[in-house]
Amino acid sequence: MTDDVEKLISTNAPVAIGVSGGKDSQAAALATLRHLDAVGHTGPRILIHADLGSVEWDDSLRICEELSDYLNCELVVVRRRAGDLMDRWERRWFLSKSRYETLSSVTLIPCWSTPSMRFCTSELKTHVIMAELKRRFKGQKILNVIGVRRDESAARARMSIADPDPAAQVWTWRPIIERTTDEVFDMIDSSGLQPHPAYRIHGMTRVSCRFCIMSSIADLTAASAVEESHDIYRRMVQLEIDSSFAFQGARWLGDIAPHLLTVEMRGDHWLAKSRAARRVEIEKHITKPMLYVKGWPTRMLTDEEANILCDVRNRVTELYGFKSDRLTVDSIHQRYADLLDEKAQKEAA
Structure with a gap:
């Protein structure tokens, strides 16, 4: 708890609890609703689940629905309109290939999300959830509850109990941030609910996607079974x-x-x-100055650099069977010149 969170609760601000079907979101929902009842909060409350589609465990939505029934709290399910996470990964590869073929990127861009580039979370969870909260509770300050705990990772260990997003009028609250894994399971067991079967039946240590970019070998192996x-x-x-x-x-x-x-x-x-x-x-032959920064070249290439890039592009194109253009030194120089000119015009505008 923080003073800011306590103040929002006292003014009966809307409370939205993100639930995934995993143990931490179950525990966060149980702890939050218990506290809201104890202090007399009468504002709107919802559970909100971002459905990731084909990559998600079959039981995840069921667990969220059982939690909703138990807490007598509305469950709102949101989805990315442009497709699920698997669609996003596949589309990202299509775009990477297309950008490479037209020299809109110097190297091929990986299709998967990574621990440092988690668009799987930002685009398919955070963005769609925040859009729904701002639509549903327009003009109000909102308390957004997430089941994050400090002992999950070094990055989460540094997180605060609560922090604001002034632009979105949303406070994110992490009410179980100090809880241990054993305490989380104890909270679920004592409520009479069951945790996701992926934990105790399938042997998973975490439940998000069936195969997660953050999963250990043991979890990947368990999921594949x-x-x-x-x-x-x-x-x-x-x-x-x-x-x-x-x-x-x-x-x-x-x-x-x-x-x-x-x-x-x-x-x-x-x-x-x-x-x-x-x-x-x-x-490996491509040097850092040859790369684009935020989609744009930083300068023209020397003839030696253009020769290197020409050789690289021809070899990669042949390796993958791409239909690339800009495979000569002159055409590469022209592409860099066109992009630098376009960048200058955009900056001027």
């Missing part, structure tokens, strides 16, 4: 094959459960790993 995960596993491995980018940096999802793949997919996956190693070796 569950039949409901097999179709999305093969779809994700197919994207590894198409893009030649490993799901977790240097860790390939296709290596976790190769027995779930067809003979053809296993062969294609081996070729994708070989292609990735060759691409990395080829792109």
